[in-house]
Amino acid sequence: xxxxxxxxxxxxxxxxxxxxxxxxxxxxxxxxxxxxxxxxxxxxxxxxxxxxxxxxxxxxxxxxxxxxxxxxxxxxxxxxxxxxxxxxxxxxxxxxxxxxxxxxxxxxxxxxxxxxxxxxxxxxxxxxxxxxxxxxxxxxxxxxxxxxxxxxxxxxxxxxxxxxxxxxxxxxxxxxxxxxxxxxxxxxxxxxxxxxxxxxxxxxxxxxxxxxxxxxxxxxxxxxxxxxxxxxxxxxxxxxxxxxxxxxxxxxxxxxxxxxxxxxxxxxxxxxxxxxxxxxxxxxxxxxxxxxxxxxxxxxxxxxxxxxxxxxxxx
Amino acid sequence: xxxxxxxxxxxxxxxxxxxxxxxxxxxxxxxxxxxxxxxxxxxxxxxxxxxxxxxxxxxxxxxxxxxxxxxxxxxxxxxxxxxxxxxxxxxxxxxxxxxxxxxxxxxxxxxxxxxxxxxxxxxxxxxxxxxxxxxxxxxxxxxxxxxxxx
Ligand SMILES: [Zn+2]
Numbered sequence: 001x002x003x004x005x006x007x008x009x010x011x012x013x014x015x016x017x018x019x020x021x022x023x024x025x026x027x028x029x030x031x032x033x034x035x036x037x038x039x040x041x042x043x044x045x046x047x048x049x050x051x052x053x054x055x056x057x058x059x060x061x062x063x064x065x066x067x068x069x070x071x072x073x074x075x076x077x078x079x080x081x082x083x084x085x086x087x088x089x090x091x092x093x094x095x096x097x098x099x100x101x102x103x104x105x106x107x108x109x110x111x112x113x114x115x116x117x118x119x120x121x122x123x124x125x126x127x128x129x130x131x132x133x134x135x136x137x138x139x140x141x142x143x144x145x146x147x148x149x150x151x152x153x154x155x156x157x158x159x160x161x162x163x164x165x166x167x168x169x170x171x172x173x174x175x176x177x178x179x180x181x182x183x184x185x186x187x188x189x190x191x192x193x194x195x196x197x198x199x200x201x202x203x204x205x206x207x208x209x210x211x212x213x214x215x216x217x218x219x220x221x222x223x224x225x226x227x228x229x230x231x232x233x234x235x236x237x238x239x240x241x242x243x244x245x246x247x248x249x250x251x252x253x254x255x256x257x258x259x260x261x262x263x264x265x266x267x268x269x270x271x272x273x274x275x276x277x278x279x280x281x282x283x284x285x286x287x288x289x290x291x292x293x294x295x296x297x298x299x300x301x302x303x304x305x306x307x308x309x310x311x312x313x314x315x
Numbered sequence: 316x317x318x319x320x321x322x323x324x325x326x327x328x329x330x331x332x333x334x335x336x337x338x339x340x341x342x343x344x345x346x347x348x349x350x351x352x353x354x355x356x357x358x359x360x361x362x363x364x365x366x367x368x369x370x371x372x373x374x375x376x377x378x379x380x381x382x383x384x385x386x387x388x389x390x391x392x393x394x395x396x397x398x399x400x401x402x403x404x405x406x407x408x409x410x411x412x413x414x415x416x417x418x419x420x421x422x423x424x425x426x427x428x429x430x431x432x433x434x435x436x437x438x439x440x441x442x443x444x445x446x447x448x449x450x451x452x453x454x455x456x457x458x459x460x461x462x463x464x465x
Contacts (some may be wrong), residue, residue, distance in 0.1 A: 012456075090434050113429040113454025117436055132427050132455060198458040 003310075005303035009119045010127045013137040013177045021180065025145050028292075028299030030313045031070070042298075042312060043072030046305050049102035050076035051095065052129075053109040058268060059129050059139075062290070063106050066297035072305075075101060092121045099124050103305055107131070125304050130169055138300060139267055140173035142293040144181075147224060149292060150263055150285055154181035158221045160212075162188045163228035163248055163273060165195040170267045171228060172199050179203040186222070188212045190244045193230065215250075219258040225250060227266045227273055251275035255283050265289055323357070327401055329380045331373040335392040336361060339371035341465070342395070345387045345420050348375060367394065382409065387420045389413040390448060390461040413445045416453075421464035428455035440464060 004020045016024075031039065048067045052060055060078055067074050076098070091114060095105060099122040107115050112132025119126045130136045147154050159178065165171050165187055175195070178185060185207060187195050200209060212218060215225070227250055235241035250264055252275065264278060266286040278284050302309045334342055339358045343349070350356050355376040364370040371392075385397045389411050399407040419437040423430045430438040430452065439453035450459040 091429075091432075092434050109429075110427070111429040111432055112425060112427050113452070113456070116454050117429045117434060131429070135456070201458055 003303055003307060005300065006305075006307045007125055008304060009115075009125050010137050010300065010304070011115050011119060012128070012135050013140040013173045016137075016141075016180075018180045021141065021144060021177075024141065024296070024299055024303060025148060027303055027309050027313075028145060028296045030310075031298050031302060032295045034313065039069055039298075040071035042302050042309075043067060043070030043305065046072040046104075046301075047102045048072055048074045048076075048301065049098045049105040050074050050078075051098060051105055051107050052076070052078050053080045053091070053107075053114070054130075055079045056108050056130065059108065059136075060106075062293050063127075063129065063297055063301075065294045067301055069294065070298050070302060072301065076106075091118065095122050095126075104301070127300070127304070135173050136169050137173055138297060139170045139293075140177035141300070142289060142296050143170070143174050143226065143265065143267070144177050145296045146265060146285060146289045146292050147263075150288070151223065154178065154183050157183045157223040158186065158218075159183045159224040159226065160186040160188050160215060160218065160222050161226045161228070162215060162250070164193045164230045164234065165189040165199075165228070166193045167231065167234055168228040171195065174226065175199055175209075176203065179207050182207065185209045186212055186218050188215045188218070190230075190248065192240075192244070193234065216254065216257070219254060219262075222258055222262050225262065225264050227264060227270070229266075229269070229271055229273055245272070249273055249275060250278060252277045252281060255281060324403060325355070325357075325374050325376050325400055326403055328354070328374060328376040328378055328399075329385075330398040330400060331375075331385070331388075331392075332370070332396045332398060333364065333367060333392075334371035334373060334395045336367075336369040336371055338392050339373055341391050342371075342373060342388050345391055346380065346384060348378075352378075354378060382412070383414075385409075386412050386414045387417065390417075390421075391465055413442060413448065416441050417450075423452040423455060423457065424459065424463050425452065425455050425457050428452060428457070430454045 001023050004023060050060055050063055055078060064074050095118050104125045106127045106129050107118055108129040109131045114131040115126055115128035128135060128137055151157060161171060230245060230248055232241050262283060263285045264283050268286055306312050339360050348356060357374040359372045361369050362372055379399050393411055395411050397409045398405050417440040421440050422438050430436050440450050441453055443449045443451050448461050
């Protein structure tokens with residue numbers, strides 16, 4: 001397969017096919033297997049622009065670490081107060097300016113559709129690191145990659161997505177990503193935070209999806225539990241939040257009632273929705289997810305910036 | 316009073332007949348017809364019609380609207396008919412068809428959509444399904460029904 005990622009914008013997970021994801025995962029595996037010095041050669045001389053119009057330390061550091069680990073450089077800003085945006089400059093002008101300095105742009109923006117718009121303004125590749133509440137395609141790729149690495153497959157797995165399914169930025173991209181495979185999806189959330197209907201548009205006929213309030217009803221069937229944080233600000237009534245919070249926690253007792261090899265994932269940061277004792281259980285894979293996140297993002301950057309990453313890696 | 320008397324015939328131009336009652340001004344807006352070019356534009360609203368009860372009629376002098384233009388009104392008035400007139404004669408008659416995409420016709424109702432910002436951007440709404448119509452904003456991906464954008 002010729003590199004399907006070269007010079008390509010990464011805006012939505014929907015734009016990528018299963019064979020393309022397979023290609024990316026194999027590039028990431030290759031990169032991960034290289035020693036430090038070899039890795040440093042892959043991105044030498046390349047510059048990545050990190051434009052965070054909305055702060056997200058985790059995502060930014062992951063991209064930065066990914067770029068540095070392949071020997072590339074980064075520039076940009078972590079917060080709009082550090083850019084000309086404060087002076088009233090629009091997004092179009094800002095990215096046109098930065099485009100002259102870099103080989104690709106990673107963009108995080110509070111408005112939905114900002115990345116799609118950015119691709120119309122500049123010619124260099126744009127990687128969406130989250131715009132508005134809608135999509136976070138590289139996180140979804142990381143989630144799929146992690147499941148592949150740990151389970152060896154996604155087809156046929158029973159996967160629960162748990163917590164805030166309405167506002168969770170990663171949830172929609174993950175559901176779309178999973179729909180490229182053949183898992184069984186269980187959506188587990190309080191009724192107030194159920195997934196928006198449109199999240200399932202066009203995919204509910206492709207994969208089996210069901211909605212649940214109580215995870216204990218299905219725990220025995222699960223191979224993967226993907227946990228998201230329930231945010232206090234989503235609840236007008238603080239009592240309501242406390243009530244919901246208490247019943248949406250993954251702890252060792254719950255995990256012991258499920259399959260031994262059931263894994264727990266989380267896009268992080270977590271703040272109490274996973275009991276601390278779980279961190280030390282073999283089921284916990286969220287820190288592995290962080291590591292694989294850097295690896296996969298290195299794979300994305302190499303593939304976006306080079307026409308033939310295989311020959312680069314094998315040379 | 317007959318229709319003929321109510322709206323005078325035009326020599327050359329486009330007549331939009333059977334426009335949904337009360338939608339004439341929206342139709343003009345969607346077609347970006349504001350009268351500034353100096354040509355005569357006649358609008359009649361609430362005209363009795365045998366076919367659809369009451370209708371609006373728009374006559375635009377000296378302009379021959381192409382289907383790309385008139386299809387912009389598909390969601391506003393799908394039953395409208397388009398008549399091109401030359402020298403008082405109808406030279407072409409056609410229906411409105413729903414296009415695959417509306418560019419700069421409707422605004423996305425999502426306030427946090429980039430198409431509603433001060434960026435240099437035209438709203439683009441894709442048509443996912445024509446009947447019943449289902450739309451999606453090209454930018455924020457929100458699914459929309461016609462009554463959310465009209
Ligand atoms: Zn929109």
